[in-house]
Amino acid sequence: MTEIPTDIDATLAMLRDGGYVPDRALATVLFLSLKMGRPLFLEGEAGVGKTEIAKVLADRLGRRLIRLQCYEGLDIAGAVYEWNYAAQMIEIRAAEATGDIDREHLVDDVFSERFLIRRPLLQALDPDPAGPPILLIDELDRADEAFEAFLLEILADNQVTIPELGTIRADHPPIVIVTTNRTREIHDALKRRCLYHWIDYPNYARELEIVTTRVPAAGERLSKEIVAFVQRLRKEDLFKNPGVAETLDWATALTDLDRKSLDPQTVAETLGVLLKYQDDIGRIDAERAGVILSEIAADAAE
Secondary structure, X not given: XXXXXXXXXXXXXXXXXXOOOOOHHHHHHHHXXXXXXXXXXXXXXXXXXXXXXXXXXXXXXXXXXXXXXXXXXXXXXXXXEEEOHHHHHHHHHHHHHHOOOXXXXXXXXXXXXXXEEEOHHHHOOOOOOOOOOEEEEEOHHHOOHHHHHHHHHHHHHOEEEEOOOEEEEOOOOOEEXXXXXXXXXXXXXXHOOOEEEEOOOOOHHHHHHHHHHHOHHHOHHHHHHHHHHHHHHOOOOOOOOOOHHHHHHHHHHHHHOOOOOOOHHHHHHHHHHHOOOHHHHHHOOHHHHHHHHHHHHHHHHO
């Protein structure tokens, strides 16, 4: 079992070793979350690297990653547990066929753990030789508000209550990461059980370090131009700003096209990698891309 980092510097080093470029504030709250055994609530725009933290954490600690992807209508059956009704019916029919119908015994039997289908939240409470797993509750804001109530017991007490079985509690609590894109507010009752951190778009220097770390084949000149263009693009009046994930996708795409620098035509032809809405793409045509590139060149010359 890989031990958790012993201080903030070790947490920074662990994330960097996993290819994640954090700022010190993020490393600090992550270290405290691990040290205190508290869930970490990460909020920010889509594509800024919230989910990636859980993936890197699982990789560097050698733990299992259990991901609950939230969506509208998610309920206990999808997130916590459900009964294998088909197998239960077969068991009941078999008991009827043999004449072995002790109803009290049969009820206890069909509502035993062997008929229980464990969903992500319940799986996260199971013991694991590699150590407590990383439980990623991703994009919680996509789930209904009522679903948040299901999470309170597991976040506060690391346990789940199943009426037919009783309470199942983790011997060693999972490491919990909760993410949200803030499409709606999450209830205070849930936030109080977590440590909180807002992940913003990175500044130029950190985004450049991310690109050079994750897409080294892009080269120095292209990487600088990509990051400068994306940074400038986020100041435009767009419906959806590109996140770091889109920056990395664009750097990879331009490298695959064997581009060594940006030009207006290349930008216009590849904007679908960077922007995801037609109205935004329509605003940044070759002419506008040329203006932005000229502004970037002028700033670099100063």
